[in-house]
Each structure stands twice: as structure tokens, then as C-alpha cells.
Amino acid sequence: MFRKLLLSRALRSVGLVFISIASPLYLKEIGFSPLLIGLTFSGTFAYTAIMSVSLGMLGDRKGYKKSLIIAEGISTLGVLLLLISPSSLITALGIIFAGITGGVSGLRGLFSPGLTALVVSNWRDETERVKKMGALASVSSISSMGGSLMLSLTNYLPFGKIGNYKFLFFLSFLMLLTSLLLIVPIREERRPPKGSKIMRKSSLKYLIKVITANSIGSLGVGMSVPFLSLFFSLYYHAKNTEIGEVFTLNFALSSLGSYLATKIRGNILNFASFTRIINGLTITLIALSPWFTLSAVIFALRGLSMGFGSPNRTVVNVRGISSEDYGTASSLQSLASRIANMSSGLGGYLMDLSVPLPLEIGGILQALSGVLYLKLFNEKYSS
Numbered sequence: 001m002f003r004k005l006l007l008s009r010a011l012r013s014v015g016l017v018f019i020s021i022a023s024p025l026y027l028k029e030i031g032f033s034p035l036l037i038g039l040t041f042s043g044t045f046a047y048t049a050i051m052s053v054s055l056g057m058l059g060d061r062k063g064y065k066k067s068l069i070i071a072e073g074i075s076t077l078g079v080l081l082l083l084i085s086p087s088s089l090i091t092a093l094g095i096i097f098a099g100i101t102g103g104v105s106g107l108r109g110l111f112s113p114g115l116t117a118l119v120v121s122n123w124r125d126e127t128e129r130v131k132k133m134g135a136l137a138s139v140s141s142i143s144s145m146g147g148s149l150m151l152s153l154t155n156y157l158p159f160g161k162i163g164n165y166k167f168l169f170f171l172s173f174l175m176l177l178t179s180l181l182l183i184v185p186i187r188e189e190r191r192p193p194k195g196s197k198i199m200r201k202s203s204l205k206y207l208i209k210v211i212t213a214n215s216i217g218s219l220g221v222g223m224s225v226p227f228l229s230l231f232f233s234l235y236y237h238a239k240n241t242e243i244g245e246v247f248t249l250n251f252a253l254s255s256l257g258s259y260l261a262t263k264i265r266g267n268i269l270n271f272a273s274f275t276r277i278i279n280g281l282t283i284t285l286i287a288l289s290p291w292f293t294l295s296a297v298i299f300a301l302r303g304l305s306m307g308f309g310s311p312n313r314t315v316v317n318v319r320g321i322s323s324e325d326y327g328t329a330s331s332l333q334s335l336a337s338r339i340a341n342m343s344s345g346l347g348g349y350l351m352d353l354s355v356p357l358p359l360e361i362g363g364i365l366q367a368l369s370g371v372l373y374l375k376l377f378n379e380k381y382s383s
Contacts, residue, residue: 001187002132008182009136010143012072015172015179016100019079021247022154023095024102025240026165030088034230037102038348040249041226042341044096047081049338056331056377064118075099076176077086079301083169103342116314116330118186133311134262141255141307147172148247154240195214199325199332206320207329209376211336214317217276217369218340223347224283228299234357246296250303256306264308272316273373275309278302280366287359316377 027037051071059067078098080098085091119136121127150168157164232238234247282302285321289295321329347358 001133001185004182004186006136006139009140010181011175011182012179013140013143014150015079015154015175016075016144017144017247017251018103019098019100019147019172021148021151021229021243023229023327024150024166024167025039025099025233026162026241027091027095028230028233029161029165030091032088033348034227034349035345038226038344038346038351040092040095040102041222041344041348043092043323044099045099045222045338045341047096048099048101049335052334052338053328053331058327059118059331060328064115064121064307065183065186065266068115069180072176072180073181076173076180079169079173083166083173101222101344102229114243116318128276130268130311130315131262133314135256137258137261137307137311138255141200141251141258141303144251144254147247148244148251149246151247152241166350168272179349189330190321199328200322203325203329207332208334209320210317213369213372213376215336215340216372217280217366218337219343220280220283220367220369222341222343222362223350224287224359224366226344227347227351227358228286231287231355231359232292232295234293234351241286246299249296249300252303253300254303254307257304257309257375258311261308261311266313268315268345269373269377271314272309273370273377275305275338276370276373277367278305278370279309280368280370282363283359284363285368287356287363305371311374316373353368 024037027040028034032040051074055067055071058070075098078094078096078100080094082091082094082098082100085094116133119129119132121348123132150171153168154161154164159167201347229243229247232243238246279302280297282305284299286295286302289298318329319331342363350358350361
């Protein structure tokens with residue numbers, strides 16, 4: 001069962017990572033301004049926010065696998081829409097339904113509504129959860145390298161600039177479709193029946209802390225990370241091949257970080273907090289770097305930090321949540337994050353003013369989120 005889930009995440013990572021990296025560049029190619037690109041991604045965040053909370057509640061009652069299948073089925077149809085789009089409006093709708101935000105990490109293909117809840121429901125031991133999430137994150141990060149390498153092919157395929165993107169969108173669609181089919185036979189463990197209408201008070205109290213910390217970070221992520229590939233293109237005049245290589249290096253180290261998360265034992269909260277701080281500071285340093293090569297090195301180190309921190313942060317986010325509330329809690333966390341991520345519209349406006357500005361501000365906000373993790377959770381979970 002777990003092997004099918006691993007293979008599903010691998011294929012999904014290749015396809016989604018390519019589309020995520022390519023989407024700002026593709027939209028620029030067909031005439032979108034940075035502001036319009038940001039507003040399109042804001043639409044994605046708004047749509048996925050609504051979908052996440054709806055599917056999370058559905059998962060608590062009907063099963064997390066069902067939520068996962070619905071979510072990934074819709075995103076696969078969105079990629080198909082992007083592929084056959086005859087107009088800018090349909091292109092934007094395809095990106096929104098596919099859940100493409102331009103923001104990309106080695107973990108882009110890992111998470112969908114229901115995935116985290118399914119893992120924590122099937123594996124109850126906290127150490128085992130870190131191992132499973134770490135393995136999924138590591139496979140996703142390794143596979144993401146395929147998506148970033150696909151970007152390099154846009155310079156060599158014979159179908160013209162727009163045609164090259166479309167051909168690779170088609171390959172991505174096939175990967176997402178296969179990933180979806182692999183989920184169908186996965187077994188979901190039985191769990192306690194839903195005893196509350198929405199969520200237990202104890203779960204809600206803990207959830208508020210998680211949302212508070214994550215929303216600050218998501219505000220910064222929304223205004224900076226979706227524009228990274230566009231930043232490299234506009235600020236350093238980097239070619240698609242060079243941008244693809246930078247993301248490939250980032251994903252390689254992200255995979256290493258995820259693997260290390262399954263091996264290194266320590267204070268999970270500290271791991272989750274300090275890596276979030278590093279993730280933010282590196283984004284700001286990228287914006288301040290006068291050289292593309294230095295930015296590439298910093299971005300690669302950010303991948304290592306992200307890969308190591310994500311499995312630990314996932315465990316911290318559900319520590320105080322009752323097992324019957326996993327789906328709703330995960331979806332509400334996602335809802336809050338997606339609303340904060342709508343700052344991508346502001347990020348596009350800031351990039352129109354000054355190309356590095358959204359990364360400078362966004363990175364600082366991400367770092368503050370890591371500090372909040374320590375402040376809000378340290379009292380109960382520092383040991």
C-alpha cells in the first residue's frame with residue numbers, strides 16, 4: 001500500500017513541479033504582466049482554500065482516501081484544461097483548477113487535501129509518522145528533479161516556444177492521471193467515528209496556535225515563492241535551462257534533507273522552528289544577492305532546510321489534534337494558509353515596482369513564522 005503511495009507521489013511531483021516552475025514563465029510568454037500573474041495565483045489560493053476545507057470535512061466523515069481522489073481528480077482535469085486552452089481566460093482557469101500557484105519546492109507534489117490526514121490516521125506512532133512523511137517527502141523531492149529538468153527541454157523541443165510548453169503540459173497530464181489511478185487501491189485504516197459536529201474544543205484550541213504561526217509564514221510565501229523562477233529570469237536574465245538546473249539542485253538537497261529527517265532524532269519542535277526561520281532568511285538573501293550563482297547556492301541550501309523541516313513540522317501541526325479531527329484540522333490549516341497565500345497579488349504588484357522587493361519582504365515574514373513556532377508550542381512540547 002505504501003509503495004503505491006510513494007509511486008503516486010513520485011509521478012505527481014514530476015508533473016506538478018514542471019507546471020509550477022514553468023507557469024510564471026509561460027504566462028509571461030503569452031502576455032501576462034507580473035501583477036496579472038500574481039492575481040491568477042491569488043485565484044488559485046482562494047479556490048484551493050475552499051476545496052481544502054470542504055474535502056477535509058468530507059474526509060473525516062467518508063474517508064481521507066476519497067478526499068484525496070476528488071482533489072487530485074480535479075487538479076488533473078485542470079491540467080487538461082491548461083493543455084487545450086484557446087484563450088488567456090481559459091489558461092487562467094486551468095491554472096486555478098489545477099492548483100498551480102507558481103510556488104514550488106521539492107515537496108510540491110507531495111501534499112493534497114487528505115494526504116496528511118491519511119498518513120497520520122494509518123500510522124499512529126509519532127516516530128513512525130515522521131519516518132513515513134520523511135520517506136514520502138524524500139521520494140517527492142528526488143522526483144521533482146525530473147520536473148525541473150523538463151523545463152530545460154523547452155529550449156530544445158521542435159514545436160516552437162509555446163508549443164514546447166504545451167507538449168510538456170501533455171506529458172505532465174499523463175503523469176498526474178497515472179498518479180491518480182495509483183491511489184484508488186490504497187487501503188485506509190478504520191478510525192474512531194466522528195463524535196463532534198465539526199471539531200473538539202481541545203483540537204480547536206491547538207489548531208488556533210498552528211494557524212497563527214503558519215498564516216504569518218504563508219503571507220510571506222505567497223508574495224515571494226510563486227515568483228522565484230520569474231525573479232531569476234527578470235533579475236539575472238537567466239535562461240530556462242539555467243533556471244531548471246537551479247531548481248534541480250534545490251530538489252536534490254531537499255530530498256537529502258527529507259532522508260535525514262527519518263534518521264536524525266532530536267527535539268521535533270526545534271527542528272520545525274529553526275528550519276522555518278532558515279527558509280525565510282534564505283529567500284531574503286536570494287533577493288539581496290548581486291550574482292545568480294550565489295543565489296543558486298543559497299536556494300539549494302534552502303532546499304536542504306525545507307526537506308528536513310517539513311516532516312517534523314507536519315508532526316507538530318497534528319500533535320494536539322484528536323484523531324477524529326485530522327481531516328478537518330488539516331483542511332482548516334490549509335484554508336488559513338491559502339487565504340494568507342493570496343498575498344501573491346501583492347507580490348506581483350511589488351515586483352512591478354522593484355523585482356527583488358517581494359522576496360525581501362516575504363522572506364522576513366517566513367522567518368518570523370519560525371520564531372512564532374517556538375513561542376507558541378515550546379511550553380508544552382519542548383521536551
